[in-house]
Amino acid sequence: MISFTDQQLERYSRHIILNNVGIEGQLKIMQGKVLIIGVGGLGSPAALYLAAAGVGTIGIVDADKVDLSNLQRQIIHFTSDLQKTKTQSAFEKMKALNPDVHVNTYHLRVTAENIREIIRDYDFVIDGTDNFPAKFLINDACVMEGIPFSHGGILRFSGQTMTVVPAESACYRCSFPEPPPKNAVPTCAEAGILGVVAGMLGTIQAAEALKYLIKQGSLLTNALLTFDALKMDFRKVALRKRADCPLCGENPTILRLEDIEQAVCELKR
């Protein structure tokens, strides 16, 4: 039943007074469950904003510990968190920001073996990972489980993102059937990143999650949004769901999840 404490009414008042959100929308947010895979550059702002928004249950998945090189962009982690697990560090900030939200932590790496079981409990997934194997795994698992998700990727000064609603819109594999060959992806050393770009993209992903929960507006489906922060160019490229997609097409060839070998990055992430 509808139950807002006075404090909640006040805390979420700037949502509630929005016509498109309102009581019903905020209630949906408070009943929503979002999983953020990776609390790094993208996951940090997403986790903070979603916690602030009062998303009922937020899962955060990350196997790493906080490293000094992270702090330039992973804004949920502070200098005093060095050597803590990222999940623990993020958990503390999110709870401090909004004690209402329920935060599930998964200190692990998603694999073909465990991912379906984990994502199954959520309404929406945010891909905040930093490597192709994980991105394909998340895409495949979400499509198989029928759970919508936001894909995101950043490199140097640019970012790209798309939202996938399985069975309804194009999946990541519809446009990118296979992970790129190992040498086609910039090596780790080439892959610097302007910290703020992570924030720009992560918040777009968080906005998609919220829109999905409240069922308002239109999602970034069947389109890839790319931007270049150097020129501040934003572009939306139309994509379409392909009948011959190996995953979500009519005759899928990918029938079960598999872990893809990944080029090992020597650099600390």
Added chain:
Amino acid sequence: MNVYQIPETLPKEIDHLENLIRKFRQGTLNETELKANRVPFGVYEQRQKGTYMVRVRCPGGIITPQQLEAVAEISGKFGSKNLHITTRQEIQIHDVDLNGIISVIRSLYDVGLSSRGGGGNTIRNIMASWDSGIARGEIFDVTPYAVALTERFIAESDSWTLPRKFKISFSNSKQDNAFAAVNDLGFIAEIRDGKPGFRVYVAGGMGRSPQVGQLLHDFIPDDEVYAVARAVKVLFDKYGNRKNRHTARLRFLWQKLGREKFIRLYQKEFAGVKNRKLPPLKLKKFENRARDRFDILPAAENTPEFELWKKRYVRSQKQAGLYAVIIPIQLGILGISEASDFAEFAEHFGENAIRFTPQQNISLRNIPEEYLGNVYRNVRRVTRLADQPLLLGNTIVCAGASTCQLGICRSRDALTALTKKLTGAGIDLDSFADMKVNISGCSNACGQHFLADLGFYGKVGRKNHISYPAYNIVVGAKIGGEEGASLAEKIDEISARNLPEFVAEFLAGYGEKKDRYDSFTSFLQNGGAEDVRSICQRYRPIPDFDEDKNYYFDWGAREVFSLAGRGQGECSAGLFDLIEMDLSEITELKKQLGEAAEEENRAKILYRIMLLASRMLLITRGIEASSDDEVFDAFTRHFIQAKLIDSRFGSVIETAKSGRRARLTAIQEEALALAEAVEALYHSMDDSLRFNTEIKEEKEERGDEATSAEKAEKAEKPHLIRDYRGVSCPMNFVKTKLDLSMMQKDQILEVLLDDGSPIENVPRSVANEGHEVLQQKRIGQYWSVLIRKKV
């Protein structure tokens, strides 16, 4: 010999689980995550926190003597002194602590056993007729299929991530003693045109809403078993309901899609699988013959007990000169020293000698006649039931409320009481050797009461506000045979206290007439059912609490029976029974009300209706009130004040409570409306006992049309008045929105607002959202605003 081949990936998966357990111990992994990985591994946490149960896969109930010995040893080292045989023909190791889990799993692996898929949303143990390969009337031995399908499925990773559990079974004849017709997928052996094959059933299952299997294929040749199973698995994987575990089993998919669509989708998958030309199952042979050489001498037995035992528990095999015995294991609980004793003994009869049966018993096969004496001696060491009639040996009973969190009644203790009653009752129990009496502690049917001739499942009875343990009685399951399966059906109920007497009387009565009927079913159809009802009728009025407290204690319980505080979890079958009971009484009373002429009588009925309506849902809040006043008070507090029920009913409750019942007839409409509001609220409740958000609209559907003037006046009366003076912007708007969201369309809200920005902003904002502002009226320093909810 290993019964089944374990996939090469298992050690890696064990390592992974080990890792997770380590992390969990270090505190870097939470419990939910561990659970997500541990349950599909067949590892369940027991009622006592931190202790676990490991369920070992035994397709077709087969385990070699060496393996059984190893299991006993492993349990001795890492678990409890008792093993447990399940109704899916598996064996369980209990009381393993966190540190022992991996050791148990590795030790099992060393002897060719796996617990993968013992629980969770996985391919569960695949069953097969316990007498397959030896039964005289069987079509052919189905064991190789159960084993080969197991081998194939446990190597496929999608077997571990299904929407819900998936149960498969093979029966060796139409008798269907492996219950193929009540599994998610069931195969029943048949030969057509000289070719072995199967009749195939799908979407059967028990639990809270059971369904018998539906015919999927009239006949498939045996080399298509894998294709069929694979196709059903893929279908389930693709379309099964993953969102709600209560409606996730395959049978719910069948119900959702309907036969036609289900079959169509299935045919598509089936064609797809066949197209891929996957190799058919690799069938191994399970030999049933006597050992060439025995290193024990036949032991002669010629006591009358031995002869009786042979009659009860020994069956001749289709292999001439060989015999199989059933060893009844009470409640399926097998001590480890008994297990290892027995296993060592069983080795004399070869590697293929042991089967677990769905009755949680053990069967031993391939015994030459002259060794039956040896077997009898061993059996007497293994089980206390050796000299008991088969009726008791075959009874299935679930864990029950003594250990199961969902349980309502203590089914095991009921069986103990029943056994005691029956053995002393002077009834010839051997004449009921083929009868099945099963008992479940609640409607989840773990005790398989739906498969019984005479079955019971726990429920709550209630007299004068006091609950007592009781059982629903179900009768007449038909499994096997030409007409297809049907489950036992509820016919009456009995207090737990009287259950033993009921069974004794019923059996005595049936025993006298038994010769006149060719089956239990025909007895039921020709007077047997009435017998049940008339015995129940006699036991119906149970004594008041003060007269005989025994009725209010469950068997084996030291505390008065109560449901309060129990069952808030996912399964609260007992609660539903209770609620339904009050609801049906209300319905009955309403009927009586229509017929009652006398004022006094009507007042009484109305009072009772209000009492039941107020009481009906209290249990969902964990409350058991012990007097009428408590009922009304609790209802007021938990339903009216909590805004689940409209506050206007407060006054009618007050009237009822005041003791001036006569006044109730004057407000009869209101009393009945309350009952309806409660019923509507109940129907909006989900399985977790949460109610739908909205407050129920007032019912206005009376035949007499109100005049339009009345209507108009009524329409302008606010449904809700809120005072937001002193509340600043934008919180006044926020609160107004909250109020509107709880109202029905076209209802009217009156808000009081301060002068200044509140009155300038709130009505405008409300109007912007599409609501209608009917009136703004200044009253001194503040404003009254009337808003009609529009969207």
